[in-house]
Amino acid sequence: MSDKRKDYINWDEYFMGVAKLSGLRSKDPNTQVGCCIVSQDNKILSMGYNGLPKGCSDDEFPWVREGEDPLKTKYVYTVHSELNAILNFRGGSLEGAKLYVSLFPCNECAKAIIQSGIKEVIYDCNKYDGSTAVQASMRMFDAAGVAYHQYKRSNRKIEIEL
Ligand SMILES: Nc1nc(=O)n([C@H]2C[C@H](O)[C@@H](COP(=O)(O)O)O2)cc1CO
Numbered sequence: 301m302s303d304k305r306k307d308y309i310n311w312d313e314y315f316m317g318v319a320k321l322s323g324l325r326s327k328d329p330n331t332q333v334g335c336c337i338v339s340q341d342n343k344i345l346s347m348g349y350n351g352l353p354k355g356c357s358d359d360e361f362p363w364v365r366e367g368e369d370p371l372k373t374k375y376v377y378t379v380h381s382e383l384n385a386i387l388n389f390r391g392g393s394l395e396g397a398k399l400y401v402s403l404f405p406c407n408e409c410a411k412a413i414i415q416s417g418i419k420e421v422i423y424d425c426n427k428y429d430g431s432t433a434v435q436a437s438m439r440m441f442d443a444a445g446v447a448y449h450q451y452k453r454s455n456r457k458i459e460i461e462l
């Protein structure tokens with residue numbers, strides 16, 4: 301009889317957990333997004349979270365959502381978690397990879413996901429469902445043969461002492 305542990309986390313929990321842990325690095329006060337890219341044989345290839353490009357100070361650039369001057373909002377500066385994860389990848393190809401992300405990808409990230417060869421997107425929240433960006437992403441994913449489905453929460457709570 302095997303004495304193997306039984307309460308270990310499964311692959312989906314592992315990768316979505318890593319994506320969400322990565323999102324905890326985000327400085328965005330409103331939405332923290334994390335992403336984890338995984339090979340077809342379940343090896344983690346890259347991770348990312350939403351933040352500013354290198355050299356752009358978290359303390360000097362704006363984090364606000366609204367303002368008359370778009371240059372004073374975060375939207376023109378932030379790199380999304382998915383694009384960061386794609387750009388952080390340092391070896392070989394992402395062809396056939398899977399992407400776990402805590403929030404459904406926008407249309408700009410969808411373009412990068414498709415062009416990098418990622419074939420499956422597993423997302424957690426879709427709080428902007430119905431928006432132009434999400435509709436455009438879905439249309440492009442459907443056309444390009446990128447499968448997407450919502451992560452099925454196990455509702456497992458994990459506490460990590462650091
Ligand atoms: N899939 C995504 N990945 C991301 O990394 N983001 C980032 C961009 C912003 O920093 C933040 C969204 O801010 P807000 O509009 O919810 O206050 O999350 C946003 C989306 C939504 O498309």
Ligand SMILES: [Zn+2]
Binds near residue numbers: 380381405407409410
């Ligand atoms: Zn995006």
